[in-house]
Amino acid sequence: MDNLQLQRILNDKLSPELIKDYAPNGLQVEGSKTISKIVTGVTASQALIDKAIELGADAILVHHGYFWKGEPEPIVGMKGRRIRSLIKNDINLYGYHLPLDIHPQLGNNARLAQLLDIEVEGGLEGHAQSVAMYGRLKQAVSGVEFAKRIAKALEREPLHIAPENADKLIETVGWCTGGGQDYIQLAADNGLDAFISGEISERTTFVAREQDIHYFSAGHHATERYGIKALGEWLAKEHGLDVTFVDINNPV
Structure with a gap:
């Protein structure tokens, strides 16, 4: 599937335009144009990115992505390492926050x-x-x-x-x-x-x-595992995509 087509499918399902949010919803970091394998998870942590690389994913779909309002803008440190990992491995990152909550x-x-x-x-x-x-x-x-x-x-x-x-x-x-x-x-x-x-x-x-x-x-993590997991299962069932949910432990 084309990466922009996937964004259209997700936008049609979640209607992010209906709610004001604290971060951009949709494609946040662009990677490969063709998507065959998707990893879903709660937060786009380095651990989730590393697992997606290990699984050969073309895309990561999360609830907590990047570019939150009020956060420092420079792409350095932890933020820089995460984004470099995505770009180096040609992985798309999609994030849906409040649209997935509601x-x-x-x-x-x-x-x-x-x-x-x-x-x-x-x-x-x-x-x-x-x-x-x-x-x-x-x-x-x-x-x-x-x-x-x-x-x-x-x-x-x-x-x-x-x-x-x-x-x-x-x-x-x-x-x-x-x-x-x-x-x-x-x-x-x-x-x-x-x-x-x-x-x-x-x-x-x-x-x-x-x-x-x-x-x-x-x-926070425990109450928000199930929406992103359900979204991935819906993509697999309705659009035939290969989707794997990865639960990175978080006690908070």
């Missing part, structure tokens, strides 16, 4: 809901492009039970901050994968019983305790 079928939020058996009810911000979602469990559970469910689904123990009423049952849940911890206030304002994100901040603890809402920090 996609209703393949997105990180949608996939996390499936894993945790949450029935999606809508966007926490009140519109279809909301980065945070909310939904409902089929049966109310305790905070301890829900933490166990998260641990089993994501294969890592979440950090659970209980409200002052620690025995409060959980039926309604808000969530935002990755660094979405500050949406907890919106979840609390909407009377939800619990909120999940990848990362936690110092202030998150006190919002949970004082606003009567369970909070679960389940890991």
Whole structure:
């Protein structure tokens, strides 16, 4: 497949033009014109690039790519080494950030809901492009039970901050994968019983305790493995591409 054709396919599926983002979505580093082998992963780290080289990939497709707003512009140091590796080995790099978080079928939020058996009810911000979602469990559970469910689904123990009423049952849940911890206030304002994100901040603890809402920090990487994996599986099924998901361990 032509590398620009792949970008058109991905853009058509993810509609990056519908949301304002912090980095360019699409082809970020151009390599070979012909793509036969794709490696997918969460972040375009050196370890992922090295694995793609080992596997003979023509393209890497990630959730966390390069050229973030506010980062230093010179292509030196770690950034320079990564980009040199891509160019030297003629590998295309595609990155899709918020469009992959919010996609209703393949997105990180949608996939996390499936894993945790949450029935999606809508966007926490009140519109279809909301980065945070909310939904409902089929049966109310305790905070301890829900933490166990998260641990089993994501294969890592979440950090659970209980409200002052620690025995409060959980039926309604808000969530935002990755660094979405500050949406907890919106979840609390909407009377939800619990909120999940990848990362936690110092202030998150006190919002949970004082606003009567369970909070679960389940890991940035752990909550965002599943969207990029699903996107790769979709490319393989619908377009016959050879796609391999590579999970580079990240405890954060």
